[in-house]
Amino acid sequence: MQDQENQEVSQQPELDTAAAAATEAAQAGAGQAGVPPAGESDLEAQLSATEAKLAEMHDAFMRAKADAENIRRRAQEDVSKAHKFAIESFAEAMVPVRDSLEMALKVEVQTVESIREGVEMTLKQLSAAFEKNRLLEVMPQAGDKLDPNKHQAVAVVPSEQEANTVVTVLQKGYMIADRLLRPAIVTAAAPK
Template structure:
């Protein structure tokens, strides 16, 4: 083999080696670029997933808040319907009281008063019936135990044979509107018999 062939072969060998080196570098650069691109895409994906999770959480919170608001509004409307008569009913209670006082003050044995007594009784009955249709009920606790949530004790009296804390008389009836107290009943409560310590 001639020197020129040998040189050509060496040059060819160097060219092949250089091409292989360039290819290796190109592959390494490609791998490095791919790894960087994958890392960049993974980061973007993680950020997108975090954003979606935050938005999903926000949507769920918003939905829960809307449901809570809808429930509160519904309850407020229900209460407004249920207790709209509160002030009006309180204004009418003195009328019932006055009719009851008029009835108790009339002489029922007097024949001349019979028509008046019947008129007052009918008026009172229809008035109380109209109140009951609107959800207003009387609290008339004679004989019941004293309940401070429904009754207002005006006085305590020692009554032989009566249970302590029993309501023995109602001075003024109480009223409730759909289970809510409008006015407590003014009552006289029995107290325990005092024990004579001098004996």
């Protein structure tokens, strides 16, 4: 029994020490409740900086989005204008040709030579207008290889030429730059 009392007495100081330590910790925590730990103020500063950067990035994004929308709208307007005024250059080149034809009709006394001279001058104007606007003739020569991308054979005729070559040109063809507008109408040599 005395052993039991000795144990109780020896445990009492340990309990008093543990209770005192807990009380001190509680008081220390309560005393610092109004003061944030050192790491918390750093987090608040980082949060503020991140929020400011986010606002800046959002503003930059909205500006870039508006710029992209403006560029898209301007491009659509440019395409619309290009479609609407696509033949403007060609029309400008054709107006003098029309003027020449109208002036030729106003001449009261015409001779065959004056008519021929006027037609030749008008044809030169027309050819210059075609050249300026890259409207090119497709005029194959007799003996040229038949090109189905540029020529349309309407007849195959016996000939001394190699097969599938142009014999005669019935009508010139035309190209706009690299695009075929109208194929040349030709007759082709028949296979022997």
